[in-house]
Each structure stands twice: as structure tokens, then as C-alpha cells.
Amino acid sequence: MHITQHTDYALRVLIYLAANTDRLVTIAEVSQRFDISRSHLMKVANQLVREGFVEGLRGKGGGLRLARPAEQIAIGAVVRRMERGMELVECFGHDSNCLLTSNCKLKGVLATALEAFLQSLDRASLADVIEAPQKKLLYFAKPDAPPPARKAARARAAKMPQSAG
């Protein structure tokens, strides 16, 4: 069972923006920090803007920022809006071939479980997942001259207290 990469990246962009609320963040910067292709991130960012999670300012000095405080962005809302296919199994779609489709009770059982999953995510906000030390790890005051992404992250991570296990 997987969440799509599209939603995964959307969550990373939001987390990064939530850790850097004092300035605009460019797609190039996020691309570098997370080692994700710029074109893929562009699609993710465009949808985040369309869905009202992010504001995008064009032109020189432009960039992305959260459209509302991190406390007001539920992780469940992000997954509901960004996840393109919520068809847990074939029969959730329109072109089901399954013999059972017309009277299947399994579909209802799976739909209830999916709702339980999303409601659990509704209870966590972007602010909840960006508490220290996460926020400190992700805060970059000087975006114009960032060090290589992985190396910097590892160096910062090495300085942070690690949780056991």
C-alpha cells in the first residue's frame, strides 16, 4: 500500500515551507534540498497553489509560501486533495471487471477503513509535524548560497540528538 510520489512530494514541500516562513522559497531550492526533479516539483507546486495550500509569487525575487498558518493545514486535507487515485482496489474505479462488483460488501468495508485512515490524518496539522528538532533541521536562512543538499542535511542531522531505534 502506497501513497503516490506526487502526494509524498507535496507533503515535503509543505513541511519545507512551514520551516521557512520568514521568506519566499523557490522551487529550485526545494529541488536541490530534497534531490527531486524540478519539473516534477513544478507540477506538485502548481497543484498546491490551485488547492489553496500555497501562494506563488512570480518574477524575480518570487517564490512559494504557505497560504495559511501551518496550524490550519491538516495532513488529511493535503492527502485528500493531492492523492489522485483513491481507488484502493480495482472495483473503486469506473471500469471494474470484478464479478463481485454489483453486490460487493468488501467495497464498503474498504471504504470505511480508508475513511478511518484519512480521519486519523485529519487530526494532525502541518504544524504538528514541523515541531523542533524537525524545524531547526529544515531552516535555511541563506537560500542563495546553499551547500550541497545531502551533505548539508547529513551534517545537520549528525549534530542533532538522534532518537533511539
Place this chain on the structure above:
Amino acid sequence: MHITQHTDYALRVLIYLAANTDRLVTIAEVSQRFDISRSHLMKVANQLVREGFVEGLRGKGGGLRLARPAEQIAIGAVVRRMERGMELVECFGHDSNCLLTSNCKLKGVLATALEAFLQSLDRASLADVIEAPQKKLLYFAKPDAPPPARKAARARAAKMPQSAG
């Protein structure tokens, strides 16, 4: 978000066996009824046997049957055992590239939601999803001369009362 086809097919096999408990069911029959490749079903059935959900009797006149009553098989248990990848996002795996991995709170939030999903599925048994009219639709007394799968299913479905919507 999807459940793998492997798990989807496993649930279909179990539902079919639960509707036909008065006899052994062959893989050829399930393959025909659901229009699923025999080799794929063989892998699914082998794992169902290994996991203790199904008993397989070899040889002429052999076939598959539930290893225990449908009331004692939780849908959640089937999904937990059959679903090969429970890595909701990249960072659940061992080779995560994400900058956030070392201190990520999102991982915990997603893991909690996944558990809510599975616990919801734990509350439904195979018997719950195979109540009439589902069971009647799937019961085939004469497996040796089955009519073409889709046609028979549609004919039976047409005779069943359809739920609104």
C-alpha cells in the same frame, strides 16, 4: 492510494471459497469466474495456504477450501499478511533519500493512520462480506460445467435486487 493486485485477488479468492464451502474449488475455476490469469492466481493461492487462510488438497479431485470458518478470518489479517509493501511513502523503506528521514514526525503520523486503516479492517470478517445476496451470487453448485464467467455473473446479477445508487 492502492492495495496491491495481489491482495485484491487474495480477497476475491477467499470470498469465493467462503461462498462455496460445500466443496473444493480449483484454481482453474476461480481463474475463469474472475477472469484472472491462472499463474497469478497460483501465486496468490500458494501464499494463502502458507499464511494459513486456505487448505490446498493436491491431485485429482483436489482443490482449495478455507482453512477455518469465514467468521474467524478478519479482512485486516488478510491485508496485513498478503500486502507485500506497507511502505506508505518512500521513508518507510530502508533506502530512503529524504532529507527529513532522521527526525521526521510525518512518518509517525502516517504510521498511526495506517494502523487505523488496518484496525478498521480487523473489525470485519470474511463472513461479514459474504452475507446474502453476495453469497447467492457467488455460489456455483456445478463447477465442472460452468457457463462463461461474465455472462453467468451478469445473468445472476440481473436477477438480484440491486441497491439504489
